[in-house]
Amino acid sequence: MEQQIKYDIMEVCLLAGKILLESGAETYRVEDTMMRIAASYGISQSHSFVTPTGIIFSIETSEPTKTKLIRISDRTTDLKKVTMVNRISRKISGGDVSLDEAYELLKDVEKSNLSFSxxxxxxxxxxxxxxxxxxxxxxxxxxxxxxxxxxxxxxxxxxxxxxxxxxxxxxxxxxxxxxxxxxxxxxxxxxxxxxxxxxxxxxxxxxxxxxxxxxxxxxxxxxxxxxxxxxxxxxxxxxxxxxxxxxxxxx
Known part of the structure; x- marks a missing residue:
């Protein structure tokens, strides 16, 4: 059960980073947001490596280190999504959003089409x-x-x-x-x-x-x-x- 929770935390962190990177956010903002989210859910040691085409994220626990890579193939400019992810990240840091709620909120942001006609x-x-x-x-x-x-x-x-x-x-x-x-x-x-x-x-x-x-x-x-x-x-x-x-x- 504890293992699954840690994997869920990684999924939330990676989803937030993916949305930010695809929406035109800076690399340091993506890395900082992912590490802050992980820390808010009790992961004291996490590492992220972000490039314009991919994200590598790992967490250190008592078990062997868990690492996951996702590929970023399409990038655009959508500062509204960047703002929305930052708002969700602040709610997570404040303890106002559970892990499942955070994942659903981020999924909604990912699916939304906020661009002008x-x-x-x-x-x-x-x-x-x-x-x-x-x-x-x-x-x-x-x-x-x-x-x-x-x-x-x-x-x-x-x-x-x-x-x-x-x-x-x-x-x-x-x-x-x-x-x-x-x-x-x-x-x-x-x-x-x-x-x-x-x-x-x-x-x-x-x-x-x-x-x-x-x-x-x-x-x-x-x-x-x-x-x-x-x-x-x-x-x-x-x-x-x-x-x-x-x-x-x-x-």
Whole structure:
């Protein structure tokens, strides 16, 4: 019976870590949350090793050390889920939630779809593209061009990622489309400054949170995770830059 309880504690810790990592949380936050949950349920000695693609978690007891590995294949940005898991973790630390209740709460968070609708995401990408254009000292005449290019580019990113589940190619093709649309607006006289329209339109594709997490992980001493996230951010930036370069080279 005691053995089963310890395995259940590991399952709760791993589920919390899995949700956090898949939702875009920093590596040190994932490790700290898992160890705090284990300590709250009486496991004084626990160890976690987290990378962007996997979690290894072990607990030390009087019996042989128990270790479990889970694979993380899909990562996105969902700060709402990160907040919800942190709230559950604080309730666990306060002794307000039993082990079974914690598992059910985390399962509910994992199954929930908290993201905005696809239309809302495209609308947000469009508006933010126009606002970034103004922020980079563009002219108001190009606001609509940046909105359309940014919205269509974000739609292309999601569409191509569903067709080919490789982020690099989806970002590369989306940036090509953004470059073509921006060039079309300037060529027809509907836009004035090609560079400002392109800069504003590609901003929704820029991996801002990924770069931030890479720096924070490096500063926290998680060198492997920091470097791997930094490499992923570099590939995204390279894909965006390459797509725009292709358009500017041939047009």
């Amino acid at each position: 696809f239309f809302t995401q495209i609308l947000a990408a469009s508006i933010s593209s126009g606002c970034f254009l103004i922020m980079f000292q563009g002219v108001w005449h190009d606001f609509l061009a940046a909105m359309l290019a940014g919205g269509i580019g974000f739609f292309a990113l999601v569409y191509f990622h569903k067709l080919v589940p490789i982020k690099f190619f989806a970002e590369f093709l989306a940036s090509i489309i953004i470059g073509l649309i921006s060039y079309f607006f300037v060529d027809t006289g509907a836009g004035y400054e090609l560079d400002k329209i392109i800069i504003g339109s590609v901003m929704p594709l820029v991996p801002g949170l990924l770069i931030t997490n890479a720096v924070r992980d490096l500063m926290a001493g998680h060198l492997l995770s920091g470097l791997s996230k930094g490499a992923e951010a570099f590939l995204t930036a390279f894909a965006i830059g390459s797509g725009i370069a292709v358009v500017l080279t041939f047009l």
